Amino acid sequence: MLELDDIDAGYGGARVLREVSVWLPPQSVVALLGTNGAGKTTLLRVASGLLTPTSGHLTINGKDLTGKRPHTLARAGVCHVPEGRGVFPTLTVKENILIQAAGGSLDEAVERAATAFPILKEKLGQLAGSLSGGQQQMLALARAYVTDADYVLLDEVSMGLAPVVVDEIFEFLGRLAEDGRALLLVEQYVSRALELADYVYLMNRGRIEFAGEPGELDSDRLVAQYLGAH
Numbered sequence: 001m002l003e004l005d006d007i008d009a010g011y012g013g014a015r016v017l018r019e020v021s022v023w024l025p026p027q028s029v030v031a032l033l034g035t036n037g038a039g040k041t042t043l044l045r046v047a048s049g050l051l052t053p054t055s056g057h058l059t060i061n062g063k064d065l066t067g068k069r070p071h072t073l074a075r076a077g078v079c080h081v082p083e084g085r086g087v088f089p090t091l092t093v094k095e096n097i098l099i100q101a102a103g104g105s106l107d108e109a110v111e112r113a114a115t116a117f118p119i120l121k122e123k124l125g126q127l128a129g130s131l132s133g134g135q136q137q138m139l140a141l142a143r144a145y146v147t148d149a150d151y152v153l154l155d156e157v158s159m160g161l162a163p164v165v166v167d168e169i170f171e172f173l174g175r176l177a178e179d180g181r182a183l184l185l186v187e188q189y190v191s192r193a194l195e196l197a198d199y200v201y202l203m204n205r206g207r208i209e210f211a212g213e214p215g216e217l218d219s220d221r222l223v224a225q226y227l228g229a230h
């Protein structure tokens with residue numbers, strides 16, 4: 001279980017997260033939804049060690065890892081796919097995959113990445129920066145796949161992509177979940193996120209205002225209130 005308990009966090013003097021508790025059990029899909037600027041990205045940054053909370057605890061499988069650096073969190077099984085993809089544009093597709101690979105042979109990592117998204121196999125020698133936006137996102141997700149991370153944090157991975165690519169990405173997320181990874185999903189495609197999710201948190205102005213199963217959401221009212229017209 002990845003547990004964020006009673007987290008306060010912010011930037012400089014600006015407090016963004018207020019007493020936030022979010023749990024990501026193993027092999028579950030948890031959607032984190034909310035208005036722009038609610039603090040969703042900030043929460044993922046705390047969960048992957050990019051931002052140290054001012055109070056509260058980050059615990060993974062019972063171990064308190066509050067304040068630990070990102071590489072320690074990565075070793076504990078956390079992989080963060082940030083908004084804006086986070087691939088290395090001046091490295092090739094293959095190099096992007098290899099630097100992320102967990103144990104095992106490097107050829108195997110490339111093969112696994114190609115099972116995630118077959119198109120990547122045709123692009124191995126190309127610079128990541130020369131790929132289309134959708135292909136870069138696929139590469140970012142394939143990198144998360146080859147890490148073997150148990151807890152995958154996904155920040156708006158479908159943003160700005162063509163509907164057909166969004167379909168492909170959600171299909172992959174479904175497979176990632178079936179593969180036994182826990183997913184913490186920040187998404188603008190609310191209905192799609194809810195289809196996949198076992199549990200959902202709604203965030204507003206740095207606080208969790210709803211936590212429950214998707215079926216408990218009065219979707220008309222809550223979605224209208226928090227999320228506009230999706």
Ligand code: ATP
Pocket residue numbers: 011014016034035036037038039040041042043
């Ligand atoms: P969005 O959907 O717009 O990405 P979000 O829910 O992910 O929103 P955050 O990106 O976590 O929200 O931002 C929460 C608040 O923190 C916002 O008010 C934002 O302006 C502020 N903020 C985010 N990053 C920084 C930063 N690096 N320095 C200062 N303030 C920041």
